[in-house]
Amino acid sequence: MFKMRRALVLPALGLLLAAAACSGGNAVNKPQTDNNNNAGGAGKYGYKIAVVTHGASGDAFWSIVKAGVQKAGSDLGDNVTYESDGDPQKQAQLIDAAVNQKVDGLVVSMANPGALKASIQKAIAAGIPVITINSGAADSKAFGALSHIGQDESVAGNAVGNQLKQAGVKNAICVIQEAGNVGLEQRCAGVKATLGGTVTNVQVDNNNLPAAQATIKAKLQSDKTIDGVVTLGGQVAAVAVNAIADAGSTAKLATFDLNADVAKGVENGKILFAVDQQPYLQGYLSVQMLTLYKSNLNVLGGGQTVLTGPTLVTKDNAGQIEKLAAAGTR
Amino acid sequence: MAATTTTAAADERVARVGLFKRLVVKPELGSLIGAIVIFAFFSVLSDVFHSANGIANWLDPASTLGIMAVTVALLMIGGHFDLSAGVQTGTAGIATGLLTTYYGMNTFAALVLSLVLVLAIGFINGYLVVRTKLPSFIITLGMFLMLQGLNLGVTKLVTNTVQVNNFDQVGGYKVLHSILASTVTIAGAPFQIAIAWWIVFTIVGSWVLLKTRFGNWIFAVGGDQNSANNVGVPVGRTTIILFMITSFGAWFVGNAQIVRLTSIQAQTGFGQELIYIVAAVIGGCLLTGGFGSAIGASLGALIFGMTSQGIVYAGWDADWFKFFLGAMLLLAVLSNQYVRRFAEQTRR
Numbered sequence: 001m002f003k004m005r006r007a008l009v010l011p012a013l014g015l016l017l018a019a020a021a022c023s024g025g026n027a028v029n030k031p032q033t034d035n036n037n038n039a040g041g042a043g044k045y046g047y048k049i050a051v052v053t054h055g056a057s058g059d060a061f062w063s064i065v066k067a068g069v070q071k072a073g074s075d076l077g078d079n080v081t082y083e084s085d086g087d088p089q090k091q092a093q094l095i096d097a098a099v100n101q102k103v104d105g106l107v108v109s110m111a112n113p114g115a116l117k118a119s120i121q122k123a124i125a126a127g128i129p130v131i132t133i134n135s136g137a138a139d140s141k142a143f144g145a146l147s148h149i150g151q152d153e154s155v156a157g158n159a160v161g162n163q164l165k166q167a168g169v170k171n172a173i174c175v176i177q178e179a180g181n182v183g184l185e186q187r188c189a190g191v192k193a194t195l196g197g198t199v200t201n202v203q204v205d206n207n208n209l210p211a212a213q214a215t216i217k218a219k220l221q222s223d224k225t226i227d228g229v230v231t232l233g234g235q236v237a238a239v240a241v242n243a244i245a246d247a248g249s250t251a252k253l254a255t256f257d258l259n260a261d262v263a264k265g266v267e268n269g270k271i272l273f274a275v276d277q278q279p280y281l282q283g284y285l286s287v288q289m290l291t292l293y294k295s296n297l298n299v300l301g302g303g304q305t306v307l308t309g310p311t312l313v314t315k316d317n318a319g320q321i322e323k324l325a326a327a328g329t330r
Numbered sequence: 331m332a333a334t335t336t337t338a339a340a341d342e343r344v345a346r347v348g349l350f351k352r353l354v355v356k357p358e359l360g361s362l363i364g365a366i367v368i369f370a371f372f373s374v375l376s377d378v379f380h381s382a383n384g385i386a387n388w389l390d391p392a393s394t395l396g397i398m399a400v401t402v403a404l405l406m407i408g409g410h411f412d413l414s415a416g417v418q419t420g421t422a423g424i425a426t427g428l429l430t431t432y433y434g435m436n437t438f439a440a441l442v443l444s445l446v447l448v449l450a451i452g453f454i455n456g457y458l459v460v461r462t463k464l465p466s467f468i469i470t471l472g473m474f475l476m477l478q479g480l481n482l483g484v485t486k487l488v489t490n491t492v493q494v495n496n497f498d499q500v501g502g503y504k505v506l507h508s509i510l511a512s513t514v515t516i517a518g519a520p521f522q523i524a525i526a527w528w529i530v531f532t533i534v535g536s537w538v539l540l541k542t543r544f545g546n547w548i549f550a551v552g553g554d555q556n557s558a559n560n561v562g563v564p565v566g567r568t569t570i571i572l573f574m575i576t577s578f579g580a581w582f583v584g585n586a587q588i589v590r591l592t593s594i595q596a597q598t599g600f601g602q603e604l605i606y607i608v609a610a611v612i613g614g615c616l617l618t619g620g621f622g623s624a625i626g627a628s629l630g631a632l633i634f635g636m637t638s639q640g641i642v643y644a645g646w647d648a649d650w651f652k653f654f655l656g657a658m659l660l661l662a663v664l665s666n667q668y669v670r671r672f673a674e675q676t677r678r
Contacts, residue, residue: 027434028499029489058482058597060492067490179652202642203651207600210587211391211638218387218642222378235493235595242591246520261495261593328490 029326043076045291047105050098051283053084053134054091054111060234060259061279065134067328068283069107076291088115095119105129105290108145110136111182117143129293133282135183137305146293147301149285151277151309153183157190159310160254160275164228167252167272170197172228173219177206177236184232187256191230199230209239216243220251227251234259234274241270258313258330263322266313276321277309280329357614358626360666364612365629365636367665368658372640379643382519389521392635393528394583396628398602399609400528400535401579403627406610407539408572409552409619410459410466413603414451414473415576420481420598422448422584427494427594428484437502445581451477452577456570478600485596495593503589511590524586528628531579535624548572552619609634612662614670633662 051069055062066082073080083094088111096119098106106123110116113136123130124144132140132148140148164172172195174188185201192199202219204212220226220243229244229251231237237255244251255262258276265271285306292298300306313321324330373380379388398415405412422444429440455473459466485492497503510527513520539545547568550558559565580599588594611617612633613626637658641651 025434026430026437026440026500027432028496029431029494056597058478058492058595058600060595063486063492176648201648203648205601207595207597208391208602209591209595209598210394213591214387214390214639215642218378218384218639221383221387222376222643222645238593239591259491259493261493326491326495 043078043291045076045078045295047076047291047294048079048101048103049073049081049105049107049287049290050101050103051080051082051107051286052091052094052098053082053107053109054086054088055084055109056086057084061257064279064328064330065283068280068285069287070283071280071329072284072287072291076288078287078291080287086111088112092116092119095123099123099126099128102126103128104294105131105287107131107133107286107290108136109134110139113139113143120145129290131286131289133286134279140305141303146299147289147303147306149282149289149301149306149308151307152305153186154190154193155307156256156275156277156310157187157192158194159312160187160230160256161191161194161196163273163312164191164230164252164254165195165197167228169195169228169252171223171225172197172199172230172251173202173216173226174199174230175202175204175212175216175232175236175240177204177212177231177233179203187232188230195228204236206233206235209235212236213239213243213246216240217247220244220247220249224249229253231255233257234262237262237265237271237274241265258321258325260322260326263313263318263325263330266315266318267322269315274313274318275310276313276330278311278330279308281308357621357623357670358629359614360669361613361626361629361633361662363669364662364665365633368633368636368640368662372636372643376640376643376645379640382517384639384643386516386519386521388635388639389525389632390635391638392631393522393524394586395602395605395609395634396528396631397524397531397583398576398579398606399613399627399631400531400624401576402606403610403613403615403622403624404535404539404548405572405576406607406615406617407552407619407622408548408569409555410569410572411470411607412452412455412573412576413467413470414455414477415470415580415606416599416601416603417474417477417481418448418451418577418580418599419584419587419602420594420596420600421451421477422581423588423594423598424481424485424494424584424596426585427497427588428488430500431494431496432488437500437506441585444585445578448577448581448584449574452574453570455577456573459573460566460569474603478597481598482596492596493593494588497588497594498592506585506589510586527582527586528631532624532628535627539624544568544571549620552621554620605634608659612659612666614666630662634659637662 069080069082085091106128110132120143130145132145134150137148176184188201204215229240231240234257238261240253252272254272255274258274262274266274289300321330378384425444425447426440429435430437455470458469512523547563550563551565551568555565609630610627613630615622641654
């Protein structure tokens with residue numbers, strides 16, 4: 001009985017593969033050529049630079065930061081490593097490990113500055129220059145970091161609030177996809193500060209997008225006066241488009257962060273605009289700046305945060321950005 | 331002849347039981363009452379909640395959860411967990427997405443291949459559990475972590491991003507969309523077709539459990555493996571098939587998601603495995619196996635769907651969302667437990 005079944009499985013698989021080989025029309029996403037990692041510059045600095053962030057693996061945003069880090073590494077001929085852990089204590093341990101390896105430079109994102117303070121100061125005491133990226137602008141200088149590269153979440157929120165106000169939005173919801181994330185709360189608060197009208201926060205789960213869609217729809221159904229939706233991540237923006245259509249709502253949609261679907265949505269008018277904080281720059285610039293510091297003692301920013309955002313993606317530039325987003329660099 | 335009748339009447343195992351008692355000892359009764367209470371509760375708080383639009387809305391998350399809850403309930407009655415069930419939905423969707431949009435495979439061939447892939451995962455889960463006799467909790471936890479890494483690693487390797495998109499441009503998408511993701515308008519509200527699939531899964535699941543020999547095997551294996559083995563139940567085969575049924579559910583849900591959203595994320599389904607188990611437990615499944623029902627699991631999913639959307643309709647502060655969700659679920663389980671204890675008392 002078992003043998004007979006096994007005898008059937010192989011030819012069946014063979015047939016499948018044959019069927020697959022016959023049709024090529026489905027390949028709408030052409031396999032990416034490795035435009036990300038091809039050598040651009042001919043730098044041969046050879047510095048060992050460790051990047052330790054709090055981004056979850058699989059997070060769209062942090063995968064772009066990582067792409068920027070790797071590109072800078074290959075452009076400059078630096079030896080870069082990228083590690084991440086969302087748990088502050090584990091992130092601190094990763095920093096300690098990098099210090100033990102005597103790296104030439106360290107890049108850290110500080111979602112939880114207090115927990116990382118000791119490790120960062122240990123690095124600085126060991127003579128390793130540190131640059132902080134993304135979060136932790138307020139503590140960066142005090143901890144002894146060279147500079148901070150990132151976006152001020154409140155400033156970005158303000159920008160979104162202003163834009164929506166101009167579009168006539170008075171009652172907006174702000175969709176938070178990660179409970180307890182300080183940065184996301186700041187964005188919503190920033191929107192509220194400049195919009196002037198009502199802003200209500202809504203919680204959804206980033207890992208269950210169909211349910212997120214249903215929740216946004218529920219909110220739109222329960223309050224018909226909602227005329228604006230702000231999402232805080234590209235993946236949620238895509239389902240918010242559907243939710244607004246399903247609910248028969250005319251609410252205007254704006255989003256933080258970018259991906260190919262968002263760029264497409266902006267292009268065809270379903271999303272009013274997107275705010276990009278250019279994560280690629282946060283990865284690329286941090287490695288570049290450390291390299292410049294090691295080789296020429298240059299420091300950028302003059303003690304102020306080097307801002308990578310907010311930049312607006314609107315109908316005018318969405319088409320070009322869509323291609324870059326599909327390649328994983330925007 | 332008169333003698334036989336008296337013996338039969340004296341045997342309490344075949345005694346006739348009244349309708350009320352028969353209803354009350356069903357595993358799903360507690361969750362049915364829970365569902366009615368939750369429905370009434372949110373209906374009072376919000377008018378939209380019990381309108382056609384509102385019902386269509388909360389049935390939507392309940393439906394995909396329900397499909398998984400039914401397959402997970404069968405597995406749990408058989409005495410096992412599958413912690414990899416959630417990420418398997420991602421694996422299935424990502425496999426279909428990559429094979430079509432990047433490698434140009436025929437859409438339906440890709441669906442079959444993705445089914446073969448997840449069934450193989452289910453087989454490995456089951457085979458390892460049967461062979462090693464280790465708790466399924468540990469085996470599937472390993473599988474869960476491996477698949478999580480695999481989903482992300484492969485997606486990034488092929489796409490350079492963390493999602494597979496443009497699935498709406500593949501051949502046969504329209505057909506798939508009408509089967510898996512279209513809506514049916516009833517009373518002016520759009521109901522997801524997945525709700526119909528959920529009902530199909532529930533009916534088939536119940537039928538298998540209650541009317542087939544395989545169903546008896548499931549209860550026997552979950553109740554006591556050794557005695558099941560001794561009376562000739564193929565314990566190994568039953569266990570492996572149960573894991574493969576769960577994988578089949580994941581295949582269905584994962585592919586329904588990529589069809590509906592036209593894209594799928596590398597982290598899809600992560601964390602959902604616990605929600606499936608929660609739904610099955612609210613529906614009366616015992617964590618120790620041997621007891622439970624498919625309808626109960628579906629009602630558990632219904633309670634979860636109503637609660638998660640009801641909180642939004644009620645307009646409660648979003649910061650407290652998880653607290654309310656947890657409290658409602660705890661209430662549902664407690665009332666369920668209370669009803670069951672009452673049921674067991676009446677049974678005597």
